[in-house]
Amino acid sequence: MKITKDVVEHVAHLGRLELDPDEVELYTVQVDSILEYMDQLNLLDTEGIEPMSHPMPVVCVLRDDVAKDSFSVDASTQNAPEKKGSFFKVPPIIEID
Amino acid sequence: METLLDMNITQLRELLKRKEITSVELTGFYLDRIKRYDVELLTYIKLTEDVAMDMAKEADAKIAKGEDGRLLGVPLGIKDIYCTKGIETTCASQMLKGFIPPYDATVIKRLKEEGFVHLGRLNMDEFAMGSSTENSSFQVTKNPWDLERIPGGSSGGSASATAAGLCVASLGTDTGGSIRQPASLCGTVGMKPTYGRVSRYGLIAFASSLDQIGPITRNVTDCAMLMSIIAGYDPMDSTSLTQPVPDYMEYLGRDIKGMKIGIPKEYLVEGMDPDVKKTVEDAISFYVKNGASTVEISLPHTEYAVATYYIICTAEASSNLARYDGVKYGLRVDGKDIIDMYKKTRLKGFGKEVKRRIILGTYVLSSGYYDAYYKKAGQVRTLIRRDFEEAFKKCDIIITPVSPTTAFKAGEKTEDPLTMYLSDIFTIPVNLAGLPGMSLPCGFDSAGLPIGLQIIGQPLDEARMLQAAYVFEAENNVKKIPERFRNG
Numbered sequence: 001m002k003i004t005k006d007v008v009e010h011v012a013h014l015g016r017l018e019l020d021p022d023e024v025e026l027y028t029v030q031v032d033s034i035l036e037y038m039d040q041l042n043l044l045d046t047e048g049i050e051p052m053s054h055p056m057p058v059v060c061v062l063r064d065d066v067a068k069d070s071f072s073v074d075a076s077t078q079n080a081p082e083k084k085g086s087f088f089k090v091p092p093i094i095e096i097d
Numbered sequence: 098m099e100t101l102l103d104m105n106i107t108q109l110r111e112l113l114k115r116k117e118i119t120s121v122e123l124t125g126f127y128l129d130r131i132k133r134y135d136v137e138l139l140t141y142i143k144l145t146e147d148v149a150m151d152m153a154k155e156a157d158a159k160i161a162k163g164e165d166g167r168l169l170g171v172p173l174g175i176k177d178i179y180c181t182k183g184i185e186t187t188c189a190s191q192m193l194k195g196f197i198p199p200y201d202a203t204v205i206k207r208l209k210e211e212g213f214v215h216l217g218r219l220n221m222d223e224f225a226m227g228s229s230t231e232n233s234s235f236q237v238t239k240n241p242w243d244l245e246r247i248p249g250g251s252s253g254g255s256a257s258a259t260a261a262g263l264c265v266a267s268l269g270t271d272t273g274g275s276i277r278q279p280a281s282l283c284g285t286v287g288m289k290p291t292y293g294r295v296s297r298y299g300l301i302a303f304a305s306s307l308d309q310i311g312p313i314t315r316n317v318t319d320c321a322m323l324m325s326i327i328a329g330y331d332p333m334d335s336t337s338l339t340q341p342v343p344d345y346m347e348y349l350g351r352d353i354k355g356m357k358i359g360i361p362k363e364y365l366v367e368g369m370d371p372d373v374k375k376t377v378e379d380a381i382s383f384y385v386k387n388g389a390s391t392v393e394i395s396l397p398h399t400e401y402a403v404a405t406y407y408i409i410c411t412a413e414a415s416s417n418l419a420r421y422d423g424v425k426y427g428l429r430v431d432g433k434d435i436i437d438m439y440k441k442t443r444l445k446g447f448g449k450e451v452k453r454r455i456i457l458g459t460y461v462l463s464s465g466y467y468d469a470y471y472k473k474a475g476q477v478r479t480l481i482r483r484d485f486e487e488a489f490k491k492c493d494i495i496i497t498p499v500s501p502t503t504a505f506k507a508g509e510k511t512e513d514p515l516t517m518y519l520s521d522i523f524t525i526p527v528n529l530a531g532l533p534g535m536s537l538p539c540g541f542d543s544a545g546l547p548i549g550l551q552i553i554g555q556p557l558d559e560a561r562m563l564q565a566a567y568v569f570e571a572e573n574n575v576k577k578i579p580e581r582f583r584n585g
Contacts, residue, residue: 008456015415015459016422017452018440027456030514034457037515038404041473044480051475052482054306054336056293056531056556061335075199079426088424091431091438 002035003028101126102262102578105318106171109265113160113170120160120170124153124214127172131216131263134582137244139236140258142177144217145184152214159212167326169212174264176255177218178225179310180299181205184215188301189233190223192446193427202299203331204268204310211326216264220254223448224418225275225303227251228517229510232450237507240283241579242546246504249279255313256283260547261582266314266323270300271534272307273406274499274524280313280536281499281549284577286320286566287313291556292531293338296331302417304410305336307528315577317537317567321345324559340557348564354388356565359492363399366522369501372542377498380539380550380569384496387568394488394495398480402526403518405481408461408474409529414451415458421446453514482530485553494565495553497523499536503546523551533559537566538575 008028012019019027073086082089101109101123112118128146135141149172156170175181178188180198182205187193201209222232230238230253238253240246241261248257252269256279259267269276271289280287288311295310302308312323328342358381365374385391423429423442430445432438447455461470488495500520510517527534532553539550550569554562 003460007460011456011460011463013440014463015455016419016436016439016443017447017455018444019452020444023449023452027453030453031457031460034407034515034518035460038408038470041401041404041408041477044398044401044477046473046476046480049476049479051472052478053475054531056291056336056338063332071199077425078199079196081423081427081429090424091433091435093435095434 001032003032102583105316106168106265106322107318109171110167110169116160120153120156120214121150123170124149124172124216127216127264134261135263137239138241138257138261138263139238140220140254140261140263141174141217142187142189142220142235142254143185145215148184149214149216156212156214166210166212167322168208170214171265172214172216173208174216174219174255174258174267175205176221176252176267176269178221178270178301179205179268180301181215184218186218186301188224189221189235190446190448190451191234191428192421196426198299200299203296203333204327205299207326219258219267222251222253223451224301224414225251225270225272226414226450226454228274228278228520229507230254230279231507231511232448234448240504241582242284243504243544245506246546247282247507249282249500249504251275252313253279256280256285256287259283259285259313259315260578262578266312266319268310268323268327269313270308270310271528272304272410273528274521276311276313277499277524277534277536277549277551278521282504282547284538284547284575285313285315286317286535286537287311288320288324288535288559289527289533290324290328290559291338291533293336294328294533294557294559296334296337298331298333304413305417306413307410309528317563317570318346318349320535321349321563324563338557343560345560345563348560349567351564352388353384353565353568356384356389356494357492358384358389358391359394359488359495360391361394361396361399361488361495361497363396364497364523366501369498370503370542373498373501373503373548376540376542376548377496377550381496383569383573384565387572392491394491396484396488396526398477398484399522399526401477402481402529403522405474405477406525406529407457407518408470409478411454411458412462412471413458415455415462418451418455450514478529481526485530485532489555494562497551497553499523499549499551503542503544503548527553532556533562535562535566537569538577539569539573540575
């Protein structure tokens with residue numbers, strides 16, 4: 001086994017996913033076998049090879065720093081599950097005793 | 098009216114221009130077909146009938162005034178992954194149910210500029226993650242050639258609807274084969290352009306270094322036409338390429354004498370369907386008879402492509418999908434604090450495959466594993482790219498099957514994600530290398546299921562691929578629409 005249920009639970013927390021107990025079981029088995037399959041890459045010597053980060057030689061795309069029209073506040077917040085005035089509203093972030 | 102199904106966009110535009118048919122009639126013809134046939138095929142997540150009729154009326158008014166547009170009055174189906182102003186865009190996910198984009202993706206903008214009619218939103222695997230469209234959170238689309246079989250994925254709705262004549266043509270997206278594989282399994286033409294050729298602005302992201310938009314059509318001419326419209330530089334996408342776009346239509350009808358076709362020796366994999374093998378070999382023989390020559394090439398790192406792909410695409414997906422947090426748009430499930438709200442929202446909003454990929458992607462990017470997985474995969478990606486560069490020193494295009502088998506049965510591979518992943522062995526290396534690839538219908542297996550030929554080109558060499566595809570299509574009358582969707 002490359003990974004355990006604890007690892008899946010930890011990674012799910014990092015990815016901000018709550019999982020049902022049966023999902024933890026299932027993903028542990030499935031992710032483990034996928035990772036084992038991925039291990040075949042270790043058969044290749046890649047010493048000194050630059051990782052490819054972009055399929056085409058496009059680097060450092062810049063544009064002129066000119067102010068332009070953008071979305072209105074209304075358009076930007078029109079899909080918010082909850083909002084107050086021009087703000088997105090969220091549950092408490094910092095606990096107040 | 099049935100003959101309308103066999104006309105390409107250019108021919109339909111002629112009819113519209115000569116006022117032998119109106120866009121309202123043409124749109125009505127397709128809406129009627131959708132209502133009649135989509136009950137069993139389930140290709141559309143949502144029909145936008147009012148929008149379609151309004152756009153058709155507008156097109157007719159423009160035609161009456163003598164205005165022109167390459168798609169003026171032509172009804173298309175749209176994969177539910179492009180942000181479209183005022184139209185619910187869901188990516189087939191519960192997470193985005195009810196999401197109404199305030200803007201148009203660049204491809205939608207370009208189609209609108211040419212006057213297209215928006216029939217509706219086509220089904221797909223949730224967030225484009227899958228090879229069968231079974232991961233849609235709304236419905237399971239059927240293959241029009243055999244309703245017990247899957248249409249391929251992730252653009253399964255687009256391919257099935259195009260094949261069954263429920264739209265003139267459609268657009269899909271391809272991250273590891275999501276245009277070519279469903280196009281192949283449904284017997285349609287599909288093209289994944291060179292990475293950067295078509296703007297991704299407004300495309301809901303899955304794996305940004307691999308995603309690319311392209312057409313799914315019933316013939317090569319429409320593929321070339323749509324490519325001419327959607328390709329080209331867009332300042333809104335920093336990966337967009339600035340090279341000029343050729344007029345792809347001009348290459349149709351040119352012969353292929355002297356064209357060198359590379360045949361990779363690694364592509365005769367175990368588990369390849371003998372009918373697929375034979376049909377693809379027959380297509381290659383056709384090319385040789387018409388003046389092309391073949392040369393054996395080697396792509397030695399092919400066997401590592403699937404592992405490389407699933408590291409890169411899951412890593413990028415885990416990062417791209419972090420935006421679905423129940424704050425700005427989409428679903429929210431209440432929690433006791435913000436972290437709890439994130440977790441509950443993502444538990445309910447994402448389906449099984451999406452969660453599996455977020456977990457895998459988060460794992461391969463997590464502290465201590467980054468070098469072993471993500472960096473390693475990036476390096477192997479370089480090797481795969483170099484394989485193609487070497488191969489293209491000896492040939493102009495490369496030909497392989499699109500998929501090692503024809504369409505499989507629904508439910509056959511859902512329990513074993515790895516088997517599902519391996520069905521994309523021929524398409525994935527093309528995305529990793531950023532190359533253009535297309536699927537061309539080349540025949541049927543003994544059960545009557547379509548087989549697709551994959552043509553792979555050098556970067557920005559889509560014109561030559563279309564040229565080769567057109568020669569085959571013109572001389573081989575491969576049946577397009579299944580009989581049951583023509584009458585009865």
